[in-house]
Amino acid sequence: MTNYQFKIEKIIDQIKSKEAKVVGLQFPEGLKIYATDLAREIEEQTDTLVLISGDPCYGACDLSDKEMEGLADLLIHFGHTPLPIDQKIPTIFIEANYQLESMKILKEALQHLDGKKKIGLVTTTQHLHLLEDAEHLLEENGKIVIMRAGTGTLKGQVLGCNFSSVQDLPVDAFLYLGSGNFHPLGIKLSTKKTVIIADPYLNQVRNIDEFADKILRIRFARITRASEAERFGILISSKEGQSRWELAKTLKKMISKEGKEAYLILLDEINPPSLMPFMNLDAFVVTACPRIAVDDSKMYDKPILTPQELEIVLGVRDWENYEMDEIKY
Known part of the structure; x- marks a missing residue:
């Protein structure tokens, strides 16, 4: 059982409405393990042939549309939101939302934000749907939450190459919901503010300063x-x-x-x-x-x-x- 939502019903509807005969699937590395299961489900529910991209994928900047042009009628790209770049074939972006079992990790993160009133709440694509609940939890604990969209990013979203949503944000500290250190590192170097990571994968809260x-x-x-x-x-x-x-x-x-x-x-x-x-x-x-x-x-x-x-x-x-x-x- 996976913690990710792949919105298979939406995918099936889009394939049928576009009358696609060959459908390309592209995943970032962490989601590739679900590729064959999704391919089987799509082929069972539609009259299509599925082509899986096996190449590395680093983000929406790295679409396999060029490689699949002339082979696939439609590309389903998982795990990212679209960037303002041209696509060689019709492309649908599926965020693959990660389902957080509880807000316990955020409650623990509050202990690391003592003395910080205005909090910038940020995350990556897979957790954007959690921001509203996270915002409510922080506000219930006396915090003022500030979020905004960036150039090419959604409200509260950062990319590994785009930190415009956090630059010049009038906050005392940032709370990053997600895994890894690269995005929080970018936030830290772009803002010089305290950055606390609430990592639901490791079930760990940490400060980015040492890293x-x-x-x-x-x-x-x-x-x-x-x-x-x-x-x-x-x-x-x-x-x-x-x-x-x-x-x-x-x-x-x-x-x-x-x-x-x-x-x-x-x-x-x-x-x-x-x-x-x-x-x-x-x-x-x-x-x-x-x-x-x-x-x-x-x-x-x-x-x-x-x-x-x-x-x-x-x-x-x-x-x-x-x-x-x-x-x-």
């Missing part, structure tokens, strides 16, 4: 090492939702202005094997998903920088003005 300090030390070491680099590779994603071609060209000019070499490299998947042919370069700058440089840095032998970190290397930005990279949609 943020650890990551900043790692990033400082990468920047320091890259300051000696003379030859840079600028990595550009072929994924439409992650492609920042104009930024890549700007970074190349910035590097060349300092008398260093820069090479533009286009990739669909950015990982250690894909960079092996370019190990004659000293460092790389990622213009694709910001998580590649921060989350995966230990996987690479050479420094992998964000565009803002390159600015620090080149003396264009001070370390004290460090900030997370974001993709503006």
Whole structure:
């Protein structure tokens, strides 16, 4: 039995109304285990053939519409809300809401918010439906809850590459409902405010400060090492939702202005094997998903920088003005 709602009735209705003959299914990594069950259910209830995308999926920025064009009539993308990017085939987004068994984790989080009156409540796509109940619980305990939509995000929603919903929010602290550390890290670095995580998967409440300090030390070491680099590779994603071609060209000019070499490299998947042919370069700058440089840095032998970190290397930005990279949609 799963804690996720896949809205199978809605999916079946959409397939029938669009008279789709071949339906593509795409899932983020954590939801792929449900792919074959959903495919079987769809094929049993409709006269369609289901095609499952087995490639990695990092978000709504990483649709398999291009790969399925000419194969599928309709793409069902699970786990994310749509971004303002063009789609090659009709695409339906299913949030795959996570069902929280109780609000106990939020009640525990309140103990970490003593002395904090105005609370920014934030989460990711899978938990957006829980925000209203969470807001009521916080207000019943004397908190003032402040939420807003961002550029390309819904009210109270953050993405791994978009923290516009929390920037300049007049709050004393943030309460993040969800798993992992990357999103809370982005909130912390974007706002410099206290960030408390209520993690329903680990059934754990924690402050992001210790993790943020650890990551900043790692990033400082990468920047320091890259300051000696003379030859840079600028990595550009072929994924439409992650492609920042104009930024890549700007970074190349910035590097060349300092008398260093820069090479533009286009990739669909950015990982250690894909960079092996370019190990004659000293460092790389990622213009694709910001998580590649921060989350995966230990996987690479050479420094992998964000565009803002390159600015620090080149003396264009001070370390004290460090900030997370974001993709503006």
